[in-house]
Amino acid sequence: MSQTTVDTLVIGAGPTGLGAAKRLNQLNQGTWLLVDAGKEAGGLASTDVTEEGFLFDVGGHVIFSHYQYFDDAMAEALPKAGDWYEHQRVSYVRSKQTWVPYPYQNNISVLPVEDQVKCIEGMIDAAEERVRAKDAPKTFDEWILRQMGEGLADLFMRPYNYKVWAVPTTMMQCKWLGERVAAPSLKLVVSNTLNKKVAGGWGPNATFKFPAHGGTGGIWKAVAATLPQEKLQFNxxxxxxxxxxxxxxLSDGSTIKYKHLVSTMGLDYMIDNIKLPASVNHGQLKTAVKDGLIFSSTHVIGIGIRGVLPPRIGDKCWLYFPEDDSPFYRATVFSNYSPNNCPQADKKLATLQYADPSKGKPSSEAKEGPYWSLMMEVSESHLKPVDAQTILAETIQGCINTELIKPDDEIVSTYHRKFTPGYPTPSLGRDAALATLLPALEKFDIYSRGRFGSWKYEVGNQDHSYMLGVEAVNRALFGTPETTLLNPDWVNGRRNHEMRLTPAN
Ligand SMILES: Cc1cc2nc3c(=O)[nH]c(=O)nc-3n(C[C@H](O)[C@H](O)[C@H](O)COP(=O)(O)OP(=O)(O)OC[C@H]3O[C@@H](n4cnc5c(N)ncnc54)[C@H](O)[C@@H]3O)c2cc1C
Known part of the structure; x- marks a missing residue:
């Protein structure tokens, strides 16, 4: 079978692999190739389209860029003003049958008085504990208690984070949160509560951009289109x-020889499928994977609804759900991000079901819109199993319970897909595992990077992933230290503008 030889091989056409490929293309030094098992670019930042024409991302994807180099790539891929919509960040927490503006702690004035008291008492205890404590907190749970206290922990932080991570906060570390995160201001919380004030936390100009066409996946297809197509190989x-x-x-029997390998495959898969010389203790690497690399799966459930967007939803973007009246931790009003995330109003669609199926069987006649859509995320792990057969129905019921939709709303499209893995868990053993695994691979010129390539949630968003790829290439070719991988707290605390996509540097 055939063998290809390149200087740099990139595995994966998600944001990390595309970042690596963009940098290799910009540097124009040596030969390179990118391969991906999928049929197109995007990875976990892709978008599916239902039969009825509703778009759904792999859960809520919003870009919060920390890097000029990443912004350059976005502007190059989708350069026209009409390529993007810009939105205000409007986010709430569903708690005690009401919508609490995010951040939760600054808006507890909307909660029942007994909960306000619990939160404030907990914050006072936490402030005292911070003065008393000699050591830094070790687990995420200790961190929550020390930052916010028992009241906010029990109302929001513990149940919400269990729904997100599918493991208790006691099984997670807290270094990933960084040193920058300040405890909420007790004075502000008390003042807001006594003055019955509600305030958003994003500031007056907090906006985000979303692609007009093709969902988040549209961004990465456009980035891939800026690269030499003969160097991108799919399937x-x-x-x-x-x-x-x-x-x-490869599974087709061919082989590729490289000098440097930038791999964005799961680090666990890499260790399972790598042949190492006898001098390397492969068993020790496998143990590091078993002890430290934990993940959860993500179910993405989408529904398309006939009707005008109800005023109770308005301009809400994404919503958090800590309570057990819904299986999902987050819902995104995906039709608010772009009108093209839904079919146009004149498209005729039949009603598949009323939100509450006990309302009867709807007519099979296809009718016009308008339409709107919701996208929900549900986590799964061995500690938190999910029944794939019933999760769609449970999610729709959860939408009714939390007043996102009404029982007689007409559902015209549904979507359900499970992504394994979805979230890299900042487990107690993660950092020790990474300290063993990544250098062991680098001895053989293998740079395992990306959301599951380097397994660091705190640098696992699209902008970070892209830059992990860019910086891996700089490291492989020039030995330049990687800031995103090694200093997450530093890159997250500033605007990184040292590198530009054009002119080349
Ligand atoms: C539920 C959810 C919500 C998210 N929300 C946000 C958000 O709001 N904002 C944000 O910026 N980011 C968000 N992200 C993160 C974003 O999706 C990731 O940053 C990004 O997709 C990671 O890129 P990657 O290239 O490292 O990995 P991936 O996207 O996983 O890409 C890896 C690629 O490698 C390929 N591959 C794997 N194994 C092999 C193999 N053996 N052979 C060949 N190819 C292989 C895969 O096909 C895939 O294309 C979210 C992710 C999830 C799951």
């Missing part, structure tokens, strides 16, 4: 990596 599945020989074997 190519990597089965094995031979560390010493510097080759990968």
């Amino acid at each position: 190519k599945y990597i089965e094995k990596v031979d560390a010493e020989a510097h080759t990968v074997s």
Whole structure:
């Protein structure tokens, strides 16, 4: 079977792999190739379209860029003003049958008085504990208690984070939160509560951009289109990596030889499928994976609804759900991001069901819109199983329970897909595992990077992932230290504008 030889091989056409490819293309030094098992670019930042024409991302994807180099790539890929919509960040927490503006702690004035008291008492205890404590908190749970106290922990932080991560906060570390996160201001909370004030936390100009067409996946297809197409190969599945020989074997029987490998495959998959020389303790690497690399799966459930967007939804963007009246932790009003995320109003669609199926069987006649849509995320782990057969129905019921939709709303499209893995868990053993695994691979010129390539949630968003790829190339080719991988807190605390996409530097 055929063998190709390149200087740099990139595995994966998600944001990390595309970041690596953009940098290789910009530098124009040596030969390179990118391969992906999928049929197109995007990875977990892709978008599906239902039969009826509703778009759904892999959960709520919003860009909060920390990097000029990333912004340059966005502007190059989608350069026209009409390529993007700009939105105010409007976010709430559903709590005690009401919508509490985010951040929760600054708006507890909308909660029942007994809950306000619990929150404030907890914050006073937490402030005292911060003065008393000699050591830094070790678990996420200790961190929550020390920052916010028992009241906010029990009303929001613990139940919400269990729904997100599918493991209790006691099983998570807290270094990933960074040193910058300040405890909420007790004075502000008390003053807002006594003055019955509600205030958003994003500031007056907090906006975000979303692509007009093709959802989040549209961004990454556009980025891929700026690269030389002959260097991007899809439907190519990597089965094995031979560390010493510097080759990968593909499922079609071919092999690729490289000098440097930037891999965005899961780090666990890499360790399972790599051939290492006898001098390397492979068993120790497998143990590090088992002890430290934990993930949860994400179910994405979408519904398309006939009707005008109800005023109770208005300009809401994304909403958090800590309570157990819904299986999801987050809902996104996806039709608010772009009108093209839904079919146009003149498209005729039949009603599949009333939100509450006990309302009867709807007519099968296809009728016009308008339409709007909701996208929900549900986590799953061995500690928090999800029944794939019933989760769609449970999610729709959860939408009714939380007043997102009404029982007689007409549902015209549904979507459900499970993504494994979805979230890299900042487990107690993660950092020790990464400290063993990543350098062991780098000895063989393998740079495992990306959301699951380097397993760091705090630098696992699209902008970070893209830059992990860019910086991996700089490291492989020039030995430049990587800031995103090694200093998440630093890159997250500033605007990083040292590198630009054009002119080349
Ligand atoms: C539920 C959810 C919500 C999110 N919300 C946000 C958000 O609001 N904002 C934000 O910026 N980011 C968000 N993200 C993160 C964003 O999706 C990631 O940053 C990004 O997709 C990670 O890029 P990546 O390239 O590292 O990995 P991936 O996107 O996973 O890409 C990896 C690629 O490698 C390929 N691959 C894997 N194994 C092989 C193999 N053996 N052979 C060949 N190819 C292989 C895959 O096909 C895939 O295309 C979210 C992610 C999820 C899951």
